Amino acid sequence: MTTADAALPVTSTPAVAALAEASGKAKRKLTSPWASLAALVIAVLWTLPTLGLAISSFRPAAEIKTTGWWTFFTDPQVTLDNYRTVLSTTGTGGLGSYFVNSFVIVIPSVVIPISLAALAAYAFAWIDFKGRNLLFIAIFALQIVPIQVTLIPLLTLYVDGGLAGSFWSIWLSHSIFALPLAIFLLHNFMREIPRELIEAARMDGAGHVQIFFRVLLPLLTPALAAIGIFQFLWVWNDLLVALTFSGSSSDVQPITVALANLSGTQGTAWHLLSAGAFVSIIVPVAVFLSLQRFFVRGLLAGGLKG
Amino acid sequence: MTTTDKFVKMVEAIALFLAVVGLILFLASRFSGRKGDRVVAAVFLLPTAVMVLVGLVYPGVRTIYYSFFNAAGTAFVGMDNYQTIFTSSDQRTVLRNTVLWVVVTPFVATAVGLLYAILVDKARVEALAKAFIFLPMSISFVGASIIWKFVYEYRPDQSGVQQIGLLNQLLVWLGLTPQQWLINTPWNTFFLIVVMIWIQAGFAMTVLSAAIKAIPEDIVEAARLDGVGPLGMFRFVTVPSIRPALIVVLTTIGIGTLKVFDIVRTMTGGQFDTSVVANEFYSESFRSANQGLGAALAVLLFVLVIPIVLYNIRQLRASEGR
Known part of the structure; x- marks a missing residue:
């Protein structure tokens, strides 16, 4: 090591130290002990209810019924029986088939509306036709229709069409309810793609279908993923649509309906409810956490221009 | 219904849906030019228009209409x-x-x-x-x-x-x-x-x-x-x-x-x-x-x-x- 090299850190240290001290001071000011305590209290209040049910889901049924979950810390008894019962597709208390229904419901209910919305948004964004603005405003305005207003006439239509109590009634309903917002959001994303890009492709002789697939789709992936996550969470967590259209058919009812029914029965079966609720919670949380990257990127892509 | 039956139904539904989208794209790719634009816009918007009209507009109007009828929906009761x-x-x-x-x-x-x-x-x-x-x-x-x-x-x-x-x-x-x-x-x-x-x-x-x-x-x-x-x-x-x-x-x-x-x-x-x-x-x-x-x-x-x-x-x- 030469002296010059050694001198460098020496000269720069005071500056670094001063900077660190300044930022440290700023930090101390922002995070006073009272502020930290208040934040901690909120964080605990927000976590404790979930923690209580999570711990309970691993305790034996008889224990959950007679002692509080906090006794777990003094007398830890752990079992996986609740999860085993809940995940089985047979027997009383088996909620496995309802989880299957949730998956069967959610996949088409995400794929169908987003594909159709992408086509419609393309037409609104990049094709000139008469009455375009009027139609677009009409679709935009339909967002405010609460789904409650549509349920009974829609159910009557399904009964007449022989679709009542089938997956089709739920897939179609979720798709219909998702369309206005999905079209509006995708339209905004599509308008932000530079016009020159589309014009250049058109000059090369590309038709609308080619432009849609080769130019727009690759650029829209983050936006599609973000809207897909929203729709996934919405459908997976929905109760009202499923309750209305699945009727009393346990072949079709998703997990939310099964849990809501279980929670309404006398002498609440907490060992089933706690484990069941947890399995139903894990799926959206996992989807959200693993796709958060897309979510953020999609939002940023929307916010960069505009 | 078994689990397999349900997933088969789901795959069938998605396949049917993809076939419809494929048909739309095929029709759209047959047309070009100014006049073609109108046809492409129409086929791109058709499924959405049908679903929104049948699933949102009609039921909404129907519900407003029913709100002026009795419990069974048989007699007009005003407000x-x-x-x-x-x-x-x-x-x-x-x-x-x-x-x-x-x-x-x-x-x-x-x-x-x-x-x-x-x-x-x-x-x-x-x-x-x-x-x-x-x-x-x-x-x-x-x-x-x-x-x-x-x-x-x-x-x-x-x-x-x-x-x-x-x-x-x-x-x-x-x-x-x-x-x-x-x-x-x-x-x-x-x-x-x-x-x-x-x-x-x-x-x-x-x-x-x-x-x-x-x-x-x-x-x-x-x-x-x-x-x-x-x-x-x-x-x-x-x-x-x-x-x-x-x-x-x-x-x-x-x-x-x-x-x-x-x-x-x-x-x-x-x-x-x-x-x-x-x-x-x-x-x-x-x-x-x-x-x-x-x-x-x-x-x-x-x-x-x-x-x-x-x-x-x-x-x-x-x-x-x-």
Whole structure:
């Protein structure tokens, strides 16, 4: 090591130290002990209810019924029986088939509306036709229709069409309810793609279908993923649509309906409810956490221009 | 139906759907030029137009029409259903509860979200700290209701019987008598509202935190040099800077709260005077078979949502215009 090299850190240290001290001071000011305590209290209040049910889901049924979950810390008894019962597709208390229904419901209910919305948004964004603005405003305005207003006439239509109590009634309903917002959001994303890009492709002789697939789709992936996550969470967590259209058919009812029914029965079966609720919670949380990257990127892509 | 049957049905449905989309794309690729544009737009919009007309417009109009008919939908009764909503004592409790929900939830959830966003801003563990408040947002309302029902669980106050709900155990530790939180009116409505606040605070925090981070650093620095304290900073710098975001958060939570159904249905089923308009709509339509009153309640929901949405859109426009 030469002296010059050694001198460098020496000269720069005071500056670094001063900077660190300044930022440290700023930090101390922002995070006073009272502020930290208040934040901690909120964080605990927000976590404790979930923690209580999570711990309970691993305790034996008889224990959950007679002692509080906090006794777990003094007398830890752990079992996986609740999860085993809940995940089985047979027997009383088996909620496995309802989880299957949730998956069967959610996949088409995400794929169908987003594909159709992408086509419609393309037409609104990049094709000139008469009455375009009027139609677009009409679709935009339909967002405010609460789904409650549509349920009974829609159910009557399904009964007449022989679709009542089938997956089709739920897939179609979720798709219909998702369309206005999905079209509006995708339209905004599509308008932000530079016009020159589309014009250049058109000059090369590309038709609308080619432009849609080769130019727009690759650029829209983050936006599609973000809207897909929203729709996934919405459908997976929905109760009202499923309750209305699945009727009393346990072949079709998703997990939310099964849990809501279980929670309404006398002498609440907490060992089933706690484990069941947890399995139903894990799926959206996992989807959200693993796709958060897309979510953020999609939002940023929307916010960069505009 | 076996699990395999269900998945086969699902794959069939997706295949059928892809075939329809394929046909649309095939038709669209056959046309080009100015005239072709119109055909392409028509085939791209056709499925959406059909679904929206049949699934939203027609049912909406039909429901408005039904709201002027009797329970069975057979005789015209004029405004009777609407009169019932505003005069019968049961329905007035429903309206009172709905007002409580819509007034309390947005403000408390936004206040908590804003406070937390400020407290953890620039803290070392900010991302982790935010996750605690944020995760309830991805949970279903049904799941959240079960979590809180367990907190409120009540066991008879006898010797040898232990409380299993955290809230009642806290009372016991403090030497007080356990309460039936979900049954004692009118306070039970507030204990239901807590669940909605618990869910929505994360949304408020996320949006407001982004807005706070967008406040220009020089404004904050200038205020600090002027000797503005933390409370003054909040009052004169933070709140005015994020005002548009605050209003969007308040109105968005307000709209969601107006339509709240899952929480009430899962926790009390609307019993013990806890029903709200969206839950009452479900009960009247599907349990009491009173189609007319159910339709009128749905229309009421529609009418109540409109002004909030319009205000929300105006604020969005205003904030984008900046």
